[in-house]
Amino acid sequence: MPELPEVETMRRGILPLVGGVIVEAFCPTSHHHPIKYSPPADRLFAMLVGRRITAVERCGKRLLLRLDDERALVIEPRMTGRVMLDPPQIPSHVRLVLQVVSEHQEPHATLDCAERTMIFRDVRGLGTVRLLDGNTFPAELGPHKIGPDALEIYWQELRDRLGHRKCAVKVALLDQKAIAGVGNIYASEALHLAKIHPAMPCCAITNRQWQRLHEALQRVLKEAIASQGSTLSDGAYATPSNEAGRYQHLHRVYQRTGERCCQCRRGIIRRIVLGQRSTFYCPVCQPIRSRNH
C-alpha cells in the first residue's frame, strides 16, 4: 500500500545511490508470474548496466531513478512493492537487483569504492518497472497521465480538478489522474481532519471545505512522511533499511472501527465501503450535512 508518504520514504532511503554507477542489473529468481517490465526484462537490464544514477525523485506514488542517458527508471510499487538497500539476506519475490558502485575521491589519493545493493521486492507482483524517456516529465510516466503531486497542488487546483464531479469526494481523491499520491489510508485520514464526510459529492463541497481539505491533506501527508509511513498489520511495507513505519499509531480513523473518535471523544468510528474500498470516518465530526447555518 505504498502511498505518497511511503514512496517518499523509499526515495529518501535510496538517496545514497545518487552519483553511483549501475554495474549489475538482474532478477535473481524466475517467477511463474513475472511482473511487468518495459522494455522486457533482459533488454531492460542490459540497458541499465553502465548508467550513472543522477537523481532519485518521486511523482505521486511512483519512484524515479534518473539516469545519465536522459532516461529514467520508474518503479511503481502498487500494492506490495518496496525497495530495500543493502539487505542482510536476499528475500523472496525479488523482481530487480541493482548493484551500484560509488567512487569517493579522498584528499590524499585514496580511492574508495563503495558498492551498494538496491532490490525491488514485490510479493503480489502487481508492481511495474519501466525505463522511460526522462524528458517527458512530469506527467506521463506510465501509459496514462497522472495529475499533479498532492504535495505540490494549491487548494484552488484541487477544487477545480474535483469540484465539478458528482462522485463521493473520497473516491475522487483516489483518482491519480486528478491528483497523484493519495491512497486509501490518507484519503480517510485527511477527510477526518477536514471534518468532511467521505461520501459527500464533490460538487456539494464549498470553497471553505476545499481549503480545509487541502490543508488537512498537506498536514496528514507531511506527518506521515515524518513517521516514515504506515506499516499495517500485514507488514508489507517497511523503509529501505527495513524499519517499520510509525504512522499507523497516529491514524485517527483508518482501521479504527468501533473506537471512540480521538477528536470529539464522542463519535464511534464507522467503516463503510465506497468505490469498493474500506472507508473510515467519525459520524459526529464528519456529518453528511455540513451544519454551517
Next chain:
DNA sequence: ATTAATGTTCAGAA
C-alpha cells in the same frame, strides 16, 4: 476446503 478481503492500476464498457 472454499471463499472473502486486502489496495492500486488499467482495460473495457456503460
Next chain:
DNA sequence: TTTCTGAACATTAA
C-alpha cells in the same frame, strides 16, 4: 468526459 466493473496477483483470516 465521467463512472463503474472486473482482472491482475499472494497471502491470510474466516
